[in-house]
Amino acid sequence: MSILVVGLSHRTAPVALLERVSVSGDALAKLLHDVQRSECVAEAMIVSTCNRVEVYAVVDRFHAVVSEVTALLAVHSGVPVEQLVPHLYVHYEDRAVEHLFSVAAGLDSMVVGEGQILGQVRQALRLAQDEGTLGPTLNELVQQALRVGKRSHAETGIDRAGASLVGVGLRLAERALGPIQGLRALVVGAGSMSALSAATLQRAGVTDIVVVNRTHERAVRLAQTVGGRAAEFAGLAAELAAADLVVSCTGATDVVVTADMVTPRRMFLLDLALPHDVDPAVRRLPGVTLVDLESMQNGEIAGVDDDGRTEAVAAVRAIVAEEVAAYLSAERAARVTPTVVALRSKAADVVEAELGRLASRVPEIEGRVRDEVAQTVRRVVDKLLHEPTVRVKQLAASSAGDHYAEALRELFNLDPKVPDAVRRVETIDMEVDR
Template sequence: MSLLVVGLNHRTAPTSLLEQASVSGDDTPKVLHDLADAAHVTEAVVLSTCNRTEIYADVETFHGGVADISDQLSRICGIDLGDLAGHLYVHHDARAVGHLFSVVCGLDSMLVGESQILGQVRGAFRAGQAAGVAGSALSGLFQAALRVGKRAHSETSIDAAGASIVAVGIRLAASSLGILSEVPAVPVAPPGGAAGELGGAAVLAAPVAEPPPLAGARVLLIGAGAVGSLAAQTARRAGAAEIVIANRTPARAARVAEMHGGRAVSLADLPHEILMADLVISSTGATGLVVEHDLVAAALPGRGGRPLVFLDLALPHDIDPGVRALPGVSLIDLEALRVALDGAQVAHDVEAVRALVSTEVAGFLDRRRAGRVAPTVVALRAHADSVVHGELARLHSRLPDLDDREWELVEGAVRRVVDKLLHAPTVRVQQLAGAPGGDSYAEALRELFDLPREVPAVVSAPDLDLVERS
C-alpha cells in the first residue's frame, strides 16, 4: 500500500475548470464510494475548495491508483481525461505527505497563511470517515496533518503573510490617491496580538497618522473569496467611506458585503461602479482579464479628473496592464507589492513553517516505517509464544511428577531464553525501519520464520477514540 494524491488547483487550472471539478457536500459520499469500488484504491478522502480539488488515497499500486483517481476526476469534471491531464498533479508517498502538510498550513493557498483551509481539511477527513473509506492509513496521515496545521498557526505569524500583502497594497493605493504623502513601513501583527482577525488571519491595525489611509474613499472589490473578504476588512479599517463588492456569484458577494458593511452588485454593474470608485481591488482568480482597457477608458470622461487606482491581487492578472497608460490611472500589481513589501518578518514566518513541515514529514515517515514493522514483530512474538506453549505442553506430559513450584521454574526459564533470543532482532528491526530500505528487514524476518502475511488484529484495529477526538 502507498499514499497518493492527484488533484488540480488555482496554479494548474482555470477558475472555470475548478468550478467543474468542485465536489459538493451532497455529492461527496458517492464520489468516495466510487473511489472505494475502484480496483486499486483502498482508502480515500476528497478535499474540494474554491481553489482546489484533490483526492488523497491509499492505493495498492501507483500506476493503477493514478489511473483510477484520474478517471474519477475526469467524470467529476465532465471532460475527457486527455484534456484534463495537463491540469493534474500527482504526489506519491513522501511528497504526498509533504503536500498535505503544506496545504493545511496555508503554504499552498492563493492567500498564503490563510487558516480557513485547516477547517476544510478537517471536514474532508470527517466526510471520509463518515463514508467508511478513510481507514487507518489516511486517518494517521490526516490526524498528523491537522496537528501540524495547528502548530503552524499557533507557533508562527504565518497568518499575517497574506494580510501584510493586502495592507501594503492598500497603503500604496492610498499614496497614489494622494491621501498619504508616503508609505511607512508596515508592522506585522504577532500571533494573538491586538490586530484584527479574519478567519485567524492577523490584519494590520489602522496607522496612528490622521486621516486614515482611505478616509472618504469609495472602494470597489471585484471577487468575494478569501482575498476579497480580507481586502474588504482591511479597507474598512483603513477608513473607506463606501465598500462595494462585485462577484460572479451574487450570494457570495452579498455575504461578504454583509460581513463588512458594504453593498453587493453584479459584474454587469462594473462600468458604473468603476465610474464612481476611487480604488478598485480585484482578486477573482479568473484566467482572463476581468477589467479591460476600453472599459476603464470609457469611464474616465465622467470622473471629472479624479485619480483612479487599481490594486490587482490576482494571479494571473485581472486588470489589463494597458490601463497604466490612461491619464489619472494607476495600477499596482503583485510584482509591485513584492518590491514595496518589507517582507523580512513575513519571509521568516513562511520559512519557519516550511522548516516545521519538513521536520514533521520526516517524523511522520519514520513513524510510518516503524508501524509497518510492528505487525512483523507482533507476528514473530506470537509465533514464538505458540512454539513455547506447544513445547511446554509436551514437556509437561513427559515430566508429570514435577510440582507446581518446579514447573513454574521450568516454564520461566524456557520463556526467558526465547525472550532473550528475540530481543535483539526485534529491537534492531524497529531501529532499522526508519532507514532507507527498512521494509526489507521486516520482509527478511517474515521469510526466515515463515510468518503469516496477515496483519494481527491487535495492530490493524484503528484507535476509534483517537479518531473521534481528532
Template structure:
C-alpha cells in the same frame, strides 16, 4: 505507503482553467465516493480551494492510480480531460507528503505564508472522515500536515512573508496606502457569508469601515454574521443584512465590495456594476475572491471601478517580497517529511511483530501445558515460576530482533523487512492482516477527534 496526489493549482494552470475545474461541496462528495469505488484506490481525500484542486489517494498501483484519479477529476470538474491533463501535476509517496506539508505551511499559496490554508486542510480531512474515505494513511497524513503548518507559523516568522488572501487583496486595492487609512469611514458590501466572506467582513471591521452590509442567499447565515459584527465591545462598525435581491440597490452606496459565494454563475455582471457607478460620484473598489468568479471580468474596463480578482491577485503576488524565514520553513518541511516516512514504514511492520509475539505466546502456553502433563506434582508456585522463566527466555530472545527490525524498517527501502519476518517465522498472513484491521479500528476510533 502508496500515497498519490493528482491536482492543479495557480502554479500549474491559468485561472480560467481553475475556474472551470472548480468543485462545489456536493461534487467533492461524489468525487470521493467514486474514487473509493475505483479498483486501485483504498483511501481518498480532496483539497479544493479557490486556487487549487487536489485529489489524494492511497493506491496499490502507480500508473493505474494516476489514470484513475485523472479521469475522475475530469469527470467531476467542469473541464474536459484534454483540457485538464496539460496542467495536472503528480506526486508520489514522499514527494506527495512533501507537497502537502509545503501547502500546509503556506509555501505553495498564492500569498506565501498565509494561514487560511490550514482551515481548508482541516475541512478536507473532516469531509474524508465523515464519508469514511480517509483511512489510517490519510488521517495520519492530514493531521500531521496540520501540526507541521502550525509548527511553521509558531517557530518561524513565515507570517511576516504573507497574509490572508483577503488582506492581500485589500492592500492591492489600497494601492500603497495603509488599509486602515484607505478603508476608514467607508461603506462596504460583502456578498456571501461563508468562511472567506466572514474573514473579509472581520478584516474590514478592524480597518475601520463605517458600515458593512452582508448579502447572502441564506438569511440565517447573514444574520449570524451581522450579530457577530455588532456584538458589544467589538469594533463599533454598523452591520446589517440584506437579501440578494437588494444587492443592486446596495451596490450604489458601497465604496468597497467583496464577493465570495459558491455560485456557479456571475453574481455581479458588468451591466449591474455600470448602472451602480452611474449614480456614484466616488470610485468603487471590488474584490472577487470566488472560484469560479462572482464578478464579471468586464468590470475591469469600466471607468470609476477597480476590480481585483483571483487572476489579478496571482499576478500581483508574483512580485510580493519573500521573507528569509521561508528557508527555515523549508527545512522544517524536509525534516517532518523524513520523520513521517520513517514512522509510516515502522508502523507497516508493527502488525507482523505483534503477530510474531502472539505466536511466541501460544508456543509458551502450549509447552507449559505439556509440562504440566508430564509433571503433575508441581504446585502452583512452582508452575508459575516455570511459566515466568519460559516467558522471560522468549521475550529476551525476541526483544533485540524485533527492536532492530523496527529500526531497519523505518529507514528508506525498509518495507521488505516485514515480508522477511513473516517468511522466516512462517507467520500466517491472515493473522497479520487481522492485527492490522484491529489496529486500524482502534486508530479510527481515536483519530477522528484528534484535530
C-alpha cells in the same frame, strides 16, 4: 498501501480551468464517493478551494488509480482529459506526504503563508469523515498535516508575513484608492471567505460595512459581527452605486455583479469567488479597478511588501522537512509491528506447546517447580527475542526498513496477518519496550 495525490492548482493551471474543475456541495461528495469506489482505493479525501482541487487516496496500485482519478475529474468538470492532463500533478508515497504538509503550512498557497488553507484542509477532512471515505491512514496523515500547519504559524509568524488573499487584496485597494479608513465597503456573500473579508475590513479601520447575501438572515448575522448593516440582495445595484470598495465571494455559478450594475467612477472591486462573481468587463469602465484570482495569479500581487516573508518561508520549509522525516520514520517503524507481533506470538505458541508436552511426559513435577520452569523458559525466550525485535523496529525506520521486516518473515516463516498475532500487539509492545 500507499498515499497518492492527483490534483491541479494555481501553480499549474489557469484560473479559468480551475473554475471549471472546482467542485463543492453535493458534487464534491459525489466525486469523493466515485473515487473511493475504485477497487484500488481504500480511502479518499478531496481538498477543493478557489486555488486547488486535489484528490488524496490510499491505494494499492499507482498507474491505474491515476488514470481513474483523472477520468473522474474530467467527467465531473466536463473538461476533456487531454485538456486536463497537462495541468495535473501527481505525488506518491513520500512526496505525497511532503506535499500535504507543505499545503497545510501555507507554502503552496497563492499568497504564501495565508492561514485559511488550514481551515480548508480541516473541512476536507470532516467531509471525508462524514461521508465514510476516510480510514486510519489518511486520518492520521491529515491530522498530522494540520498539526504541522499550526506549528508553522505558531513558531515562524508566516501568517503575519504572508497575509491572506483578503489582506493582500486590501493592500492593493489602498494602492488604488489611498487609505481605506472612512470608505464605504460592500461585502457580497456571507460565507467563510466573506466573514474573513468583513473582519479584515473592520481591523483595517473601515467602519461603514454593508453585507448583501441571497439569504438575508445570514447577511444580518455577519453584519452584526462587524458593526455593519445588512441589505437585501434585490438592492445590490443601489449598494454598489454607494460603495467605494467591494469584496465579493459567493457560491454562485453565474456572474453576480454585471458591468451595467457598476457606475464608472473611482472604485475598487476584489473578486475572490470561483467561478467569477464580477463580470471582467467591469475593467473597461473608467476609474474602476477590478482584482480577481486570475489577475493575482498573473502577477497582480507582485510588489506587495515582503514583510519578512522570505525568512519565515525558510523557517517553515525547515519545519516541514523535519516533520516529514519524523512521520515517515514512524510510519515505516509501524509497518514492522505486525511482523514483530507474529514472531513473538509464534514463540509464545512454541513455549506453551513444549510446556504442555513436558507436563504430559513428567506429570509428577510438583506445582511450584512446574511454575518456576515455565517462567524460566518464558524469560529465556523473551530475552532472546528482545534485542532482535527492538533492533528491527529501529532499522525499519530507515528507507530500507521494509527489507528487514521481510527478512524476518522469511527466516521464521511468519504470517503477520494471523488474527491471534494481531490481538496480542499491545502485550507484545509492552514486553518489547521493557
